[in-house]
Amino acid sequence: MNDVTLLAISGSLREQSLNTALLRAARKHAPPGLTIQLYERLGDIPPYNQDLDSAEPPEPVADLRGAITRADGLLISSPEYNYSVSGVLKNALDWASRPGGASSLGGKPAAVMGASPGNFGTARGQMALRQVLMATRCQVLVQPELLVFGAHHRCDENGEFTDETTLALLRELLTVFRDEIRESAR
Numbered sequence: 651m652n653d654v655t656l657l658a659i660s661g662s663l664r665e666q667s668l669n670t671a672l673l674r675a676a677r678k679h680a681p682p683g684l685t686i687q688l689y690e691r692l693g694d695i696p697p698y699n700q701d702l703d704s705a706e707p708p709e710p711v712a713d714l715r716g717a718i719t720r721a722d723g724l725l726i727s728s729p730e731y732n733y734s735v736s737g738v739l740k741n742a743l744d745w746a747s748r749p750g751g752a753s754s755l756g757g758k759p760a761a762v763m764g765a766s767p768g769n770f771g772t773a774r775g776q777m778a779l780r781q782v783l784m785a786t787r788c789q790v791l792v793q794p795e796l797l798v799f800g801a802h803h804r805c806d807e808n809g810e811f812t813d814e815t816t817l818a819l820l821r822e823l824l825t826v827f828r829d830e831i832r833e834s835a836r
C-alpha cells in the first residue's frame with residue numbers, strides 16, 4: 651500500500667472547535683503518502699434507535715458507514731465532556747458499530763487525540779474513547795498519544811494551530827500511524 655487515506659472525525663459540532671482545528675492541522679501538516687478527509691456530517695446523525703437500525707438505516711448513517719469502510723483508518727479528535735467522550739461522537743460510533751460482528755469499525759485502524767483549553771488535554775476523555783473503540787474491535791494505536799492542553803494558547807487569531815511543539819507531536823503521530831497501517835496491509 652502506498653497512499654493511506656484517513657477519515658478524520660471531530661467529536662465537536664462547535665464552529666470554533668479546537669478539536670476540529672486539530673484535525674485541520676493534521677490535514678495541512680500530513681506527512682507524504684497520507685491523505686486526510688474531514689468528516690463533516692456528525693450533526694446529521696440521528697439519535698441511535700435500534701428500531702431504525704435495519705437493512706436500510708437513515709441516510710446519514712449509511713453515509714458514515716460507507717465513509718468508514720472506504721477509509722484505511724480513522725483519526726478521531728474529541729472534546730472531553732464530563733470526563734468522557736462527547737455524546738454526539740459516542741452516538742455516531744454506536745451507529746457505526748452495527749451490525750455487531752460485521753460493522754465498518756471491525757478491524758479498522760484508529761488513532762485518538764484531543765485538545766482542550768484546560769490542563770489535562772482530554773486525558774480522561776481519550777481513555778473513555780479508547781474503551782469504546784476496543785468494544786467496536788477497532789485496532790487502536792497505542793502510542794504516541796497526543797493530548798493538547800492549553801490548546802487555545804496554541805492557535806493563531808484565525809483559530810489555526812501554529813504552536814511548533816503541537817505540530818511536531820502531531821506529525822509524529824501521523825507518521826507512526828501511516829507506517830502501522832502500511833505494515834498491517836502487507
Ligand SMILES: Cc1cc2nc3c(=O)[nH]c(=O)nc-3n(C[C@H](O)[C@H](O)[C@H](O)COP(=O)(O)O)c2cc1C
Binds near residue numbers: 668767
Ligand atoms: C458539557 C461540557 C462538559 C465539559 N467537560 C469537560 C471535562 O470533563 N474536562 C475538560 O477538560 N473540559 C471539559 N469541558 C470543556 C471543553 O474541554 C471545552 O469546551 C472544549 O473547548 C470543547 O472542545 P471543542 O473546542 O473541540 O468544542 C466541557 C465542556 C462542555 C460543554
